[in-house]
Amino acid sequence: MSESDQFRQYAEEALLWAAQSKTEEEKRLLLELVRTWRQAAIVSAVVDNQCTGPLPAAISVAPEVGSHVTTA
Numbered sequence: 507m508s509e510s511d512q513f514r515q516y517a518e519e520a521l522l523w524a525a526q527s528k529t530e531e532e533k534r535l536l537l538e539l540v541r542t543w544r545q546a547a548i549v550s551a552v553v554d555n556q557c558t559g560p561l562p563a564a565i566s567v568a569p570e571v572g573s574h575v576t577t578a
Contacts, residue, residue, distance in 0.1 A: 508550070508551075508554065509550045509554070510546075510547045510548075510550035510551040510554065511547075513543050513544075513546045513547035513550055514543070514544070514547045516543045517539075517540045517543035517544045517547065520536050520537075520539045520540045520543060521536075521537075521540050523536050524536035524537050524540065
């Protein structure tokens with residue numbers, strides 16, 4: 507299984523957890539995690555040359571000069 511496939515699997519699991527969440531805050535955080543895993547899957551696919559289409563506008567593979575990368 508490729509890294510991008512693994513990240514997609516993590517996103518699916520987080521989506522299932524979000525559906526079962528007990529509070530709105532928990533659901534919001536889990537949906538944010540879903541988005542993060544999906545973004546990681548896209549970037550991983552690009553790095554591995556698996557993505558042949560254009561990147562979504564919200565995805566930036568390389569941070570701009572002077573910016574910093576944050577992790578969740």
